[in-house]
Amino acid sequence: MGDDHPHLLSMPIVVASLTSAFALMPGATCPDGNPQASRRIWGDGLPLRWGSVALGVLVAASLLAINTWDLPAAMAVVVVAAAWPACGVGAPRRLVERTAVLAMVALAVTGVVFAPYLASVQSPVQGVRPNLWYPTPLGEFLTMFGALLPGVALLVWLAWLEDPLPLGQTARAAGALVLAALSFLMASAVWSAFTDAGRAWMAAVAPGIERPLAIVLARWVRGWPVLVLGVAGAAAIGSLLRARLARGSGAAVGLSFGLLLAGVGLGLVLVPELAYVHDVFATRMNTVFKFYYQAWLYFAVAGALAVVMAWQRGDATRSAALAVLGISACGLVYPVAAIGTVISGASGTSRSLDALVSIRQERPDTWAAIEWVRGHTPPDAVIALAPGTSYRLDESLLSTATGRPTLRMAGP
Numbered sequence: 001m002g003d004d005h006p007h008l009l010s011m012p013i014v015v016a017s018l019t020s021a022f023a024l025m026p027g028a029t030c031p032d033g034n035p036q037a038s039r040r041i042w043g044d045g046l047p048l049r050w051g052s053v054a055l056g057v058l059v060a061a062s063l064l065a066i067n068t069w070d071l072p073a074a075m076a077v078v079v080v081a082a083a084w085p086a087c088g089v090g091a092p093r094r095l096v097e098r099t100a101v102l103a104m105v106a107l108a109v110t111g112v113v114f115a116p117y118l119a120s121v122q123s124p125v126q127g128v129r130p131n132l133w134y135p136t137p138l139g140e141f142l143t144m145f146g147a148l149l150p151g152v153a154l155l156v157w158l159a160w161l162e163d164p165l166p167l168g169q170t171a172r173a174a175g176a177l178v179l180a181a182l183s184f185l186m187a188s189a190v191w192s193a194f195t196d197a198g199r200a201w202m203a204a205v206a207p208g209i210e211r212p213l214a215i216v217l218a219r220w221v222r223g224w225p226v227l228v229l230g231v232a233g234a235a236a237i238g239s240l241l242r243a244r245l246a247r248g249s250g251a252a253v254g255l256s257f258g259l260l261l262a263g264v265g266l267g268l269v270l271v272p273e274l275a276y277v278h279d280v281f282a283t284r285m286n287t288v289f290k291f292y293y294q295a296w297l298y299f300a301v302a303g304a305l306a307v308v309m310a311w312q313r314g315d316a317t318r319s320a321a322l323a324v325l326g327i328s329a330c331g332l333v334y335p336v337a338a339i340g341t342v343i344s345g346a347s348g349t350s351r352s353l354d355a356l357v358s359i360r361q362e363r364p365d366t367w368a369a370i371e372w373v374r375g376h377t378p379p380d381a382v383i384a385l386a387p388g389t390s391y392r393l394d395e396s397l398l399s400t401a402t403g404r405p406t407l408r409m410a411g412p
Contacts, residue, residue: 010067017074020056025253026086061110069290091245124279130188132216135223147331150324151303163243174235227273237263258305265298370401
């Protein structure tokens with residue numbers, strides 16, 4: 001994608017952490033068919049493989065230094081997978097207890113191993129702010145995830161075929177989660193209207209706007225579907241996972257793991273609907289960007305699991321798998337459309353796979369400086385640049401074209 005940013009460089013590590021997590025999921029049977037047969041380690045007769053857990057934790061922990069945004073979700077999958085009970089007796093309660101224990105262990109390991117990094121890193125994060133102004137429009141959400149959600153829906157359907165749940169139970173869970181989300185948004189509106197910090201934040205994000213909360217309300221009247229549908233999906237997945245935990249030995253591990261990934265993906269989508277990280281961008285743009293990148297990956301893997309399991313099942317589910325593949329393949333139109341857009345926007349003299357051809361043709365003085373640096377400085381030379389903006393290509397060409405590290409001098 002021509003973008004060597006951490007959110008892309010970390011994707012193979014995220015996949016490796018998910019692979020480690022899947023390897024930690026226990027088998028589908030209890031020892032001797034009796035959950036009370038042994039009390040070793042977790043109390044279900046299955047010893048915890050600390051070597052495998054350590055590997056999974058370290059792979060996920062490495063995301064702290066590679067792309068910190070990816071760490072919470074990847075570590076959560078590893079910890080929950082390692083804590084997953086093999087037997088159904090009291091499994092939901094045991095999962096919570098085990099997850100808490102392993103989470104503390106993972107936190108300690110991460111802190112010790114990456115202590116040098118933590119001692120020197122400088123974070124641009126200035127806090128967390130509520131997302132009152134920008135509910136995601138349903139159409140834009142489907143543009144982003146429309147090719148992947150059918151795979152998630154297929155996964156939920158397969159789990160529902162094994163553990164049909166009362167619709168009333170799922171509806172009550174969804175209603176409770178929607179109420180919690182609305183309570184958070186209402187509390188945030190009160191904070192923004194009646195506290196000094198809240199009023200300062202509102203003035204910064206909506207300068208000069210009178211009655212901002214009226215505009216916020218009008219936007220959420222139209223923009224509620226993504227939040228409500230996402231919460232309903234999370235409630236359904238949570239109920240299905242609880243049912244599979246309770247059933248224990250009859251639940252296929254792959255389906256449980258796929259539901260776990262889909263649930264984490266939905267969580268990543270829902271967080272920016274309610275809050276965002278306040279950083280140098282001062283808007284929710286970066287939070288959406290970094291969380292959606294992860295959600296795309298989690299949904300894709302979960303959907304791939306669903307297609308494989310539906311195909312293996314046969315009967316009507318095989319037709320559903322083919323339908324999901326067909327819908328998901330529509331996402332492949334993106335690279336074709338993107339290439340067409342880039343080519344149509346290029347000038348007639350710059351159409352080349354050489355990204356520097358336009359510099360040679362249109363900016364000969366700049367090209368001469370690039371050539372001089374290439375020919376007269378060693379590859380490890382460090383070059384100082386005049387004050388400028390990091391994200392402007394025309395002000396960062398020297399490093400891009402020569403590969404020499406550059407320091408941006410501070411302005412007056």
